[in-house]
Amino acid sequence: MRIVCATDLLPKSEAAIERAGMLADEMGADVSLLHVVTPMGSERVLEQTLSTNIAQMKARARPPLWRARTAAEVAVRTGNPARLIIETLDKSKARLLVVGPHRERSLRDTVEVTIAEKVLIAKRWPLLVVRKQPRASYQRVLLALDLSEASASAIRAAESLVLAPQAEVKIVHAHETPYEGMLNSAGVDMDTMVRYAAGWEREARNAVRGLMHSESVDLERYDITVEHGRPAPAILRAIEGYRPDLIVMGTRARGRLRRALLGSVANRILHESSCDALVVPEESWAVRGVERLNGRRPQRDAEFAKRALR
Numbered sequence: 001m002r003i004v005c006a007t008d009l010l011p012k013s014e015a016a017i018e019r020a021g022m023l024a025d026e027m028g029a030d031v032s033l034l035h036v037v038t039p040m041g042s043e044r045v046l047e048q049t050l051s052t053n054i055a056q057m058k059a060r061a062r063p064p065l066w067r068a069r070t071a072a073e074v075a076v077r078t079g080n081p082a083r084l085i086i087e088t089l090d091k092s093k094a095r096l097l098v099v100g101p102h103r104e105r106s107l108r109d110t111v112e113v114t115i116a117e118k119v120l121i122a123k124r125w126p127l128l129v130v131r132k133q134p135r136a137s138y139q140r141v142l143l144a145l146d147l148s149e150a151s152a153s154a155i156r157a158a159e160s161l162v163l164a165p166q167a168e169v170k171i172v173h174a175h176e177t178p179y180e181g182m183l184n185s186a187g188v189d190m191d192t193m194v195r196y197a198a199g200w201e202r203e204a205r206n207a208v209r210g211l212m213h214s215e216s217v218d219l220e221r222y223d224i225t226v227e228h229g230r231p232a233p234a235i236l237r238a239i240e241g242y243r244p245d246l247i248v249m250g251t252r253a254r255g256r257l258r259r260a261l262l263g264s265v266a267n268r269i270l271h272e273s274s275c276d277a278l279v280v281p282e283e284s285w286a287v288r289g290v291e292r293l294n295g296r297r298p299q300r301d302a303e304f305a306k307r308a309l310r
Contacts, residue, residue, distance in 0.1 A: 013100035021068025137164035150250025150282035174234035
Protein backbone atom coordinates (compact mmCIF):
# COMPACT_ATOMS: atom_id res chain seq x y z
CA MET A 1 0.00 0.00 0.00
CA ARG A 2 1.16 3.54 -0.70
CA ILE A 3 0.20 6.82 0.97
CA VAL A 4 0.75 10.13 -0.85
CA CYS A 5 0.99 13.36 1.13
CA ALA A 6 0.64 16.48 -0.99
CA THR A 7 2.20 19.52 0.69
CA ASP A 8 2.44 23.20 -0.17
CA LEU A 9 5.43 23.49 2.24
CA LEU A 10 3.50 25.97 4.40
CA PRO A 11 3.25 25.52 8.20
CA LYS A 12 -0.39 24.40 7.91
CA SER A 13 0.77 21.29 6.03
CA GLU A 14 3.23 20.14 8.70
CA ALA A 15 0.61 18.15 10.59
CA ALA A 16 -0.37 16.32 7.39
CA ILE A 17 3.25 15.29 6.77
CA GLU A 18 3.58 14.03 10.36
CA ARG A 19 0.32 12.05 10.13
CA ALA A 20 1.29 10.51 6.79
CA GLY A 21 4.54 9.23 8.29
CA MET A 22 2.74 7.92 11.37
CA LEU A 23 0.16 6.05 9.27
CA ALA A 24 2.90 4.57 7.08
CA ASP A 25 4.60 3.19 10.21
CA GLU A 26 1.33 1.80 11.60
CA MET A 27 0.30 0.07 8.36
CA GLY A 28 3.67 -0.91 6.98
CA ALA A 29 2.88 1.26 3.96
CA ASP A 30 5.12 3.18 1.58
CA VAL A 31 4.83 6.97 1.75
CA SER A 32 5.52 9.69 -0.81
CA LEU A 33 5.78 13.43 -0.21
CA LEU A 34 4.73 15.50 -3.22
CA HIS A 35 5.07 19.23 -3.84
CA VAL A 36 3.83 20.88 -7.02
CA VAL A 37 5.18 24.24 -8.17
CA THR A 38 2.85 26.28 -10.35
CA PRO A 39 4.95 27.91 -13.12
CA MET A 40 4.99 31.69 -12.68
CA GLY A 41 7.35 34.38 -13.86
CA SER A 42 10.54 33.81 -15.82
CA GLU A 43 12.41 30.55 -16.31
CA ARG A 44 15.11 31.83 -13.98
CA VAL A 45 12.56 32.45 -11.22
CA LEU A 46 11.10 28.98 -11.77
CA GLU A 47 14.56 27.36 -11.58
CA GLN A 48 15.32 29.18 -8.34
CA THR A 49 11.97 28.21 -6.87
CA LEU A 50 12.46 24.56 -7.86
CA SER A 51 15.96 24.48 -6.39
CA THR A 52 14.77 25.96 -3.10
CA ASN A 53 11.73 23.69 -2.83
CA ILE A 54 13.66 20.53 -3.69
CA ALA A 55 16.13 21.35 -0.91
CA GLN A 56 13.24 21.97 1.50
CA MET A 57 11.54 18.71 0.59
CA LYS A 58 14.73 16.66 0.95
CA ALA A 59 15.43 18.22 4.34
CA ARG A 60 11.84 17.57 5.45
CA ALA A 61 12.13 13.89 4.54
CA ARG A 62 15.32 13.39 6.62
CA PRO A 63 15.84 13.28 10.40
CA PRO A 64 15.48 15.20 12.60
CA LEU A 65 12.48 16.76 10.82
CA TRP A 66 11.25 13.38 9.56
CA ARG A 67 10.44 11.29 12.63
CA ALA A 68 8.76 8.26 11.08
CA ARG A 69 10.60 4.95 10.81
CA THR A 70 9.43 4.54 7.21
CA ALA A 71 11.61 6.40 4.71
CA ALA A 72 9.71 8.83 2.52
CA GLU A 73 10.06 9.21 -1.22
CA VAL A 74 10.18 12.84 -2.35
CA ALA A 75 8.92 14.40 -5.57
CA VAL A 76 8.79 18.05 -6.71
CA ARG A 77 6.97 18.68 -9.98
CA THR A 78 5.87 21.71 -12.00
CA GLY A 79 2.47 22.23 -13.56
CA ASN A 80 -1.19 22.13 -12.58
CA PRO A 81 -1.35 20.94 -8.95
CA ALA A 82 -4.64 19.03 -9.13
CA ARG A 83 -3.73 17.28 -12.38
CA LEU A 84 -0.27 16.28 -11.16
CA ILE A 85 -1.53 15.07 -7.77
CA ILE A 86 -4.14 12.87 -9.45
CA GLU A 87 -1.55 11.63 -11.94
CA THR A 88 0.82 10.74 -9.08
CA LEU A 89 -1.92 8.93 -7.18
CA ASP A 90 -2.77 6.96 -10.29
CA LYS A 91 0.78 6.02 -11.32
CA SER A 92 1.89 5.09 -7.81
CA LYS A 93 -1.28 3.03 -7.18
CA ALA A 94 -1.78 4.94 -3.94
CA ARG A 95 -4.69 4.10 -1.66
CA LEU A 96 -4.81 7.33 0.36
CA LEU A 97 -4.13 11.04 -0.16
CA VAL A 98 -3.18 13.10 2.91
CA VAL A 99 -3.36 16.91 2.79
CA GLY A 100 -3.42 19.88 5.12
CA PRO A 101 -6.43 22.19 5.42
CA HIS A 102 -7.31 24.41 2.48
CA ARG A 103 -7.40 28.15 2.92
CA GLU A 104 -10.69 29.76 3.86
CA ARG A 105 -12.67 30.76 0.79
CA SER A 106 -14.60 33.96 0.24
CA LEU A 107 -18.12 34.05 -1.14
CA ARG A 108 -16.73 35.07 -4.52
CA ASP A 109 -14.71 31.89 -5.03
CA THR A 110 -16.94 29.28 -3.36
CA VAL A 111 -17.84 27.95 -6.82
CA GLU A 112 -14.16 27.23 -7.48
CA VAL A 113 -13.13 23.64 -6.83
CA THR A 114 -10.23 23.00 -4.47
CA ILE A 115 -7.56 20.39 -5.14
CA ALA A 116 -9.07 18.21 -2.43
CA GLU A 117 -12.51 18.44 -4.03
CA LYS A 118 -11.10 17.56 -7.45
CA VAL A 119 -9.58 14.41 -5.97
CA LEU A 120 -12.93 13.48 -4.42
CA ILE A 121 -14.72 14.09 -7.72
CA ALA A 122 -12.33 11.57 -9.33
CA LYS A 123 -13.89 9.04 -6.87
CA ARG A 124 -10.81 6.82 -6.69
CA TRP A 125 -8.96 7.77 -3.50
CA PRO A 126 -9.96 8.44 0.12
CA LEU A 127 -8.85 11.87 1.29
CA LEU A 128 -7.51 12.56 4.79
CA VAL A 129 -7.53 16.26 5.70
CA VAL A 130 -5.24 16.82 8.71
CA ARG A 131 -5.75 19.89 10.88
CA LYS A 132 -4.28 18.86 14.24
CA GLN A 133 -0.65 18.08 15.00
CA PRO A 134 -0.61 14.32 15.66
CA ARG A 135 0.61 13.00 18.99
CA ALA A 136 -0.43 9.36 18.55
CA SER A 137 -2.84 7.15 16.62
CA TYR A 138 -6.40 8.44 16.41
CA GLN A 139 -8.00 7.79 19.82
CA ARG A 140 -11.57 9.10 19.35
CA VAL A 141 -13.13 8.47 15.96
CA LEU A 142 -16.63 9.35 14.75
CA LEU A 143 -18.11 7.55 11.74
CA ALA A 144 -20.97 9.47 10.10
CA LEU A 145 -23.00 6.86 8.24
CA ASP A 146 -26.13 6.72 6.17
CA LEU A 147 -27.14 3.47 4.46
CA SER A 148 -25.43 4.09 1.12
CA GLU A 149 -22.60 2.36 -0.71
CA ALA A 150 -20.50 5.42 0.14
CA SER A 151 -20.90 4.62 3.85
CA ALA A 152 -20.05 0.97 3.20
CA SER A 153 -16.81 2.13 1.58
CA ALA A 154 -16.17 4.48 4.52
CA ILE A 155 -16.42 1.60 7.00
CA ARG A 156 -13.99 -0.55 5.04
CA ALA A 157 -11.54 2.33 4.55
CA ALA A 158 -11.67 3.36 8.22
CA GLU A 159 -10.94 -0.14 9.45
CA SER A 160 -8.09 -0.54 6.97
CA LEU A 161 -6.50 2.89 7.30
CA VAL A 162 -7.07 4.70 10.57
CA LEU A 163 -8.72 2.63 13.32
CA ALA A 164 -6.12 1.53 15.84
CA PRO A 165 -7.13 -1.37 18.13
CA GLN A 166 -7.37 0.90 21.17
CA ALA A 167 -9.42 3.64 19.45
CA GLU A 168 -12.81 4.56 20.88
CA VAL A 169 -15.24 4.61 17.95
CA LYS A 170 -18.76 6.01 17.74
CA ILE A 171 -21.21 5.92 14.83
CA VAL A 172 -23.64 8.76 14.22
CA HIS A 173 -26.61 8.25 11.90
CA ALA A 174 -28.79 11.23 11.01
CA HIS A 175 -32.49 10.35 10.94
CA GLU A 176 -35.62 12.31 10.10
CA THR A 177 -38.90 10.70 11.16
CA PRO A 178 -41.08 10.31 8.03
CA TYR A 179 -44.32 12.29 7.91
CA GLU A 180 -43.71 13.84 11.34
CA GLY A 181 -44.98 17.20 10.17
CA MET A 182 -48.17 15.65 8.78
CA LEU A 183 -48.90 13.98 12.12
CA ASN A 184 -48.53 17.32 13.86
CA SER A 185 -50.94 18.93 11.42
CA ALA A 186 -53.42 16.08 11.84
CA GLY A 187 -53.61 16.62 15.61
CA VAL A 188 -52.22 13.21 16.59
CA ASP A 189 -51.74 13.00 20.36
CA MET A 190 -48.25 13.28 21.87
CA ASP A 191 -48.01 9.70 23.18
CA THR A 192 -48.79 8.28 19.74
CA MET A 193 -46.23 10.56 18.12
CA VAL A 194 -43.57 9.54 20.64
CA ARG A 195 -44.23 5.83 19.98
CA TYR A 196 -44.22 6.47 16.24
CA ALA A 197 -40.88 8.31 16.37
CA ALA A 198 -39.35 5.66 18.66
CA GLY A 199 -40.37 2.93 16.25
CA TRP A 200 -38.69 4.67 13.33
CA GLU A 201 -35.56 5.27 15.43
CA ARG A 202 -35.37 1.55 16.21
CA GLU A 203 -35.66 0.79 12.50
CA ALA A 204 -32.87 3.26 11.72
CA ARG A 205 -30.60 1.80 14.41
CA ASN A 206 -31.27 -1.75 13.17
CA ALA A 207 -30.51 -0.70 9.60
CA VAL A 208 -27.14 0.73 10.69
CA ARG A 209 -26.39 -2.49 12.59
CA GLY A 210 -27.21 -4.43 9.43
CA LEU A 211 -24.78 -2.30 7.43
CA MET A 212 -22.07 -2.79 10.05
CA HIS A 213 -22.70 -6.54 10.16
CA SER A 214 -22.16 -6.64 6.39
CA GLU A 215 -19.08 -4.43 6.26
CA SER A 216 -17.22 -4.45 9.60
CA VAL A 217 -14.74 -7.01 10.89
CA ASP A 218 -15.29 -5.89 14.51
CA LEU A 219 -18.91 -4.91 15.01
CA GLU A 220 -18.78 -4.99 18.82
CA ARG A 221 -16.37 -2.06 19.10
CA TYR A 222 -18.89 0.50 17.80
CA ASP A 223 -21.35 2.61 19.79
CA ILE A 224 -24.28 3.66 17.57
CA THR A 225 -26.07 6.99 18.08
CA VAL A 226 -29.08 8.17 16.09
CA GLU A 227 -29.27 11.96 15.77
CA HIS A 228 -32.56 13.51 14.67
CA GLY A 229 -32.45 16.08 11.89
CA ARG A 230 -30.83 16.85 8.57
CA PRO A 231 -27.48 15.09 8.02
CA ALA A 232 -25.01 18.00 8.09
CA PRO A 233 -26.40 19.76 11.22
CA ALA A 234 -26.82 16.39 12.98
CA ILE A 235 -23.21 15.39 12.25
CA LEU A 236 -21.89 18.78 13.37
CA ARG A 237 -23.84 18.43 16.65
CA ALA A 238 -22.33 14.98 17.14
CA ILE A 239 -18.83 16.37 16.51
CA GLU A 240 -19.42 19.12 19.04
CA GLY A 241 -20.68 16.68 21.66
CA TYR A 242 -18.21 13.82 21.11
CA ARG A 243 -15.14 15.93 20.22
CA PRO A 244 -13.43 13.29 18.08
CA ASP A 245 -9.87 13.38 16.79
CA LEU A 246 -11.21 12.23 13.42
CA ILE A 247 -14.52 12.24 11.54
CA VAL A 248 -14.98 9.58 8.83
CA MET A 249 -17.70 9.84 6.19
CA GLY A 250 -18.52 8.60 2.73
CA THR A 251 -19.43 10.80 -0.19
CA ARG A 252 -21.02 10.26 -3.57
CA ALA A 253 -18.99 13.22 -4.96
CA ARG A 254 -21.47 13.76 -7.79
CA GLY A 255 -19.77 16.75 -9.36
CA ARG A 256 -18.90 20.42 -9.26
CA LEU A 257 -22.15 22.11 -10.30
CA ARG A 258 -24.43 20.17 -7.98
CA ARG A 259 -22.12 20.74 -5.00
CA ALA A 260 -21.66 24.44 -5.76
CA LEU A 261 -25.39 25.09 -6.02
CA LEU A 262 -26.78 22.76 -3.35
CA GLY A 263 -23.83 21.93 -1.14
CA SER A 264 -23.01 18.43 0.08
CA VAL A 265 -22.79 16.94 3.54
CA ALA A 266 -19.11 16.02 3.16
CA ASN A 267 -18.23 19.43 1.76
CA ARG A 268 -19.94 21.23 4.64
CA ILE A 269 -18.33 19.02 7.30
CA LEU A 270 -14.91 19.54 5.70
CA HIS A 271 -15.28 23.31 5.93
CA GLU A 272 -17.05 23.63 9.31
CA SER A 273 -15.50 20.96 11.54
CA SER A 274 -12.25 21.51 13.44
CA CYS A 275 -11.08 17.88 13.67
CA ASP A 276 -9.28 15.79 11.07
CA ALA A 277 -11.55 14.31 8.40
CA LEU A 278 -11.34 11.16 6.29
CA VAL A 279 -13.67 11.42 3.28
CA VAL A 280 -14.22 8.24 1.27
CA PRO A 281 -15.80 8.38 -2.21
CA GLU A 282 -18.17 5.48 -2.78
CA GLU A 283 -16.05 3.88 -5.51
CA SER A 284 -12.67 4.31 -3.84
CA TRP A 285 -12.56 1.42 -1.39
CA ALA A 286 -14.33 -1.42 -3.15
CA VAL A 287 -13.03 -4.47 -4.96
CA ARG A 288 -12.03 -3.09 -8.33
CA GLY A 289 -13.55 -4.78 -11.35
CA VAL A 290 -15.79 -7.11 -9.33
CA GLU A 291 -19.55 -6.65 -9.07
CA ARG A 292 -21.77 -7.61 -6.15
CA LEU A 293 -23.14 -11.11 -6.80
CA ASN A 294 -26.55 -12.35 -5.60
CA GLY A 295 -26.67 -9.63 -2.98
CA ARG A 296 -23.44 -10.83 -1.33
CA ARG A 297 -20.29 -8.72 -1.21
CA PRO A 298 -17.23 -10.38 -2.79
CA GLN A 299 -13.98 -10.75 -0.87
CA ARG A 300 -12.42 -7.39 -0.09
CA ASP A 301 -9.11 -6.21 -1.42
CA ALA A 302 -5.83 -7.69 -0.24
CA GLU A 303 -4.90 -4.84 2.11
CA PHE A 304 -8.24 -4.93 3.89
CA ALA A 305 -8.21 -8.72 4.24
CA LYS A 306 -4.63 -8.68 5.55
CA ARG A 307 -5.48 -6.02 8.16
CA ALA A 308 -8.70 -7.78 9.16
CA LEU A 309 -6.75 -10.92 10.08
CA ARG A 310 -4.40 -9.14 12.49
